[in-house]
Amino acid sequence: MASSEHYIALGMQGIRDLLAEEHAAVWLEIEAKLAERRWGRLPSPIQPHILTTARHRLTEDGVIEQITQTTRGGRSVAVIVPTDTRRRRRKIQDAAARKRLLQTRFLTWSSGSKETGHGVLGPAGERAVHDALTAAAVHGYRLCNPSNGQVTAIFGAPVPGGSLDNVALLSAIDPRTFAPTGQYVVPVEVKNVRSWIYPGSQELHQLLDKSARLQVTHPNRRFLPVLVCRRSHVTTTWMAQKLGFYVINTKTQTAPAGLAGADLEEVRTELGYTDLKPYEGTPHPALVSHFTTTLQSVAERTAERWHQAAHEFGHYFKALNDKKLRTSDRYRLRAELQDAIGDMPFDDQTDRD
Numbered sequence: 163m164a165s166s167e168h169y170i171a172l173g174m175q176g177i178r179d180l181l182a183e184e185h186a187a188v189w190l191e192i193e194a195k196l197a198e199r200r201w202g203r204l205p206s207p208i209q210p211h212i213l214t215t216a217r218h219r220l221t222e223d224g225v226i227e228q229i230t231q232t233t234r235g236g237r238s239v240a241v242i243v244p245t246d247t248r249r250r251r252r253k254i255q256d257a258a259a260r261k262r263l264l265q266t267r268f269l270t271w272s273s274g275s276k277e278t279g280h281g282v283l284g285p286a287g288e289r290a291v292h293d294a295l296t297a298a299a300v301h302g303y304r305l306c307n308p309s310n311g312q313v314t315a316i317f318g319a320p321v322p323g324g325s326l327d328n329v330a331l332l333s334a335i336d337p338r339t340f341a342p343t344g345q346y347v348v349p350v351e352v353k354n355v356r357s358w359i360y361p362g363s364q365e366l367h368q369l370l371d372k373s374a375r376l377q378v379t380h381p382n383r384r385f386l387p388v389l390v391c392r393r394s395h396v397t398t399t400w401m402a403q404k405l406g407f408y409v410i411n412t413k414t415q416t417a418p419a420g421l422a423g424a425d426l427e428e429v430r431t432e433l434g435y436t437d438l439k440p441y442e443g444t445p446h447p448a449l450v451s452h453f454t455t456t457l458q459s460v461a462e463r464t465a466e467r468w469h470q471a472a473h474e475f476g477h478y479f480k481a482l483n484d485k486k487l488r489t490s491d492r493y494r495l496r497a498e499l500q501d502a503i504g505d506m507p508f509d510d511q512t513d514r515d
Contacts, residue, residue: 287354406467
């Protein structure tokens with residue numbers, strides 16, 4: 163098995179090769195082009211955390227640098243460029259300006275601007291999930307808010323930690339006998355973002371913190387927390403299996419239907435965000451299948467694990483849900499949580515499932 167240093171070296175090579183061809187790139191573009199597909203001479207994609215280390219090494223070695231400029235709209239956008247500008251200074255400057263323009267356009271869609279307010283990608287992703295849950299209603303789901311999914315209160319009290327993107331009550335059914343197998347509360351958070359979700363990601367712990375507080379408050383109910391995101395790292399799936407929550411990777415960043423056109427296509431092709439696609443209002447079959455089939459098949463085991471995890475690790479979820487948490491503290495807490503998870507008393511059979 164290749165060492166981590168081997169993959170870091172490949173990541174460094176990939177970043178150098180990409181900048182040799184593109185002359186400039188934003189970080190999410192580097193992730194999209196190197197982590198989600200095979201680039202150039204690389205034998206395989208390089209995962210984001212490896213690319214991050216590679217980027218730091220190249221910066222320390224003086225091979226690349228990050229230049230941050232403020233756009234006319236007042237947004238600061240960082241672009242990564244090679245430090246060696248001999249015979250290509252103008253190309254680098256032009257490429258940096260183009261990538262900055264495209265990334266500003268994307269960030270306006272994702273997080274909004276002073277003029278537009280909130281972004282449009284988050285609501286589009288939530289709408290797609292809400293439609294999928296609505297389609298799953300015939301399989302035992304009852305949505306707490308059928309109109310748009312947003313839930314601010316449940317069981318007569320506000321959701322601790324803020325609203326949830328969706329909540330459904332599931333009456334699970336055995337697909338062979340059609341007999342009911344259990345009643346579950348399904349809190350759902352939708353993270354329609356480009357960054358991969360790792361075990362320490364704050365976006366993940368929004369769901370876990372809220373769901374743990376709900377579980378502790380209602381110990382006699384069974385909860386099935388669900389995170390829907392574009393991509394998660396495999397370690398997040400491992401964590402979900404251990405702790406008792408469920409992760410759906412859509413492999414698509416959902417955009418509203420009205421975003422289709424030349425502006426979208428430029429961002430998709432030039433920045434490599436090829437999975438950024440308009441949602442036309444038809445629930446995606448794979449997403450519906452997660453709710454109707456796969457989640458129900460693991461519901462009992464998952465809920466049992468979550469009941470234990472919520473009580474044992476809720477303080478970690480709360481701490482990691484802090485947006486202002488320093489990066490060093492986030493790494494430390496994530497490591498502590500992963501060490502603690504390893505001690506959870508699951509029998510050998512369930513660990514092999």
